[in-house]
Amino acid sequence: MIIKLPSPNFKSNISLEETIKKRRSIRKFKPYKISLEEISQLLWAAYGVSDEKSGFRTVPSAGATYPLEVYYLTEEGVFHYLPYNHSAESVIQKDVRNLIVEASLGQRFIMEAAIDILLCAVYERTTLCYGERGYRYVYMEVGHSAQNISLQAISLGLDSVCIGAFYDEKLREILLLPIDVHPLYIVAIGKRS
Numbered sequence: 001m002i003i004k005l006p007s008p009n010f011k012s013n014i015s016l017e018e019t020i021k022k023r024r025s026i027r028k029f030k031p032y033k034i035s036l037e038e039i040s041q042l043l044w045a046a047y048g049v050s051d052e053k054s055g056f057r058t059v060p061s062a063g064a065t066y067p068l069e070v071y072y073l074t075e076e077g078v079f080h081y082l083p084y085n086h087s088a089e090s091v092i093q094k095d096v097r098n099l100i101v102e103a104s105l106g107q108r109f110i111m112e113a114a115i116d117i118l119l120c121a122v123y124e125r126t127t128l129c130y131g132e133r134g135y136r137y138v139y140m141e142v143g144h145s146a147q148n149i150s151l152q153a154i155s156l157g158l159d160s161v162c163i164g165a166f167y168d169e170k171l172r173e174i175l176l177l178p179i180d181v182h183p184l185y186i187v188a189i190g191k192r193s
Contacts, residue, residue, distance in 0.1 A: 001090040003079070006037050008044035008086070012155040019154040026159035027109045029190035034074065034114035038156050042189065043081045043088070045152035046070050046117060046145050057083065059144035062137035067125040068145060069181050071118040073097055078175055096174055103170035104163060104186065113188035114158070118171075119145055120181045142184045149187045160189045 047070045050058045057066060070081040071091070078092040097111045110116055119142050126141075127134035146162050153160040163186040171183045 002082070003036075003088045003090070005040035005043065005086050005088060008041050008048060014155050016151070019151040022154045023150050024159065025161040026190075026192045027107075027161050028193035029109055029112040029114065029159075029188070030193040031112075032114045032191040034158075034190075038158070039072065039074075039088075039115060040086070041156060042115065042117065042149055042152055043070060043072065043083075044086065045148040046119070047081065047083050048086060049083050055084070058148055059141055061141055062126055062134065063129045065126040065129055065134075065137075067121045067123060067138050068141060069120045069122060070145075071120065071175065071177075073100065073116040073118065074114070091176060099174045100166075100171065100186075103174060104166040107163060107165070109161065110163065110186065110188050112190065112193075114190040115188075117149055117187045117189065118175070118183055119185040119187070120177065120183050122180050123182065124180065139184070146185050146187055149189070153187075153189045157191075158189050159192045160187050162187050 045058055047068055048058050050056055072079050075095045077094055079088040080091050081088055101108055101110050104110055121138045123138055126138050150160045168183055
């Protein structure tokens with residue numbers, strides 16, 4: 001099932017400088033039902049197309065190789081973001097965040113967050129162009145994306161925390177990720193408790 005996401009907004013009521021100043025890693029979230037509009041905005045900030053003509057994205061990418069694959073998890077299941085038509089594809093139709101907590105060394109706030117965005121990479125898209133150095137470029141790109149998500153969360157009145165501690169293979173198995181898709185970073189987002 002494909003979900004067409006609402007169009008992202010390109011203006012907010014908060015300055016970039018203020019979002020940078022307010023950004024903190026928050027690990028306690030209160031119950032909050034995230035809207036499809038908020039999900040849309042976060043995904044666009046993460047890896048959306050920012051120039052329809054060129055296909056350029058919201059983050060720098062070495063050689064425009066775009067190695068990242070973005071997934072998100074909510075109580076409704078797991079979804080794969082499709083940036084070119086700003087939509088999401090349903091991958092799993094049940095809440096698996098409790099399993100993600102286990103695969104992430106017991107970090108409960110993953111389950112408490114309104115949404116968890118998982119940033120993954122297909123390394124070959126970049127390493128085919130840049131050899132071993134391509135791995136470095138992929139890691140830079142995932143950092144750009146996570147920062148965009150964190151700042152976008154602030155502009156939406158939400159908070160976030162970035163998580164790198166998890167068992168890769170366990171995560172891949174739970175989320176049914178293709179073999180060439182490597183999980184790199186989780187950004188948990190919600191309302192601060």
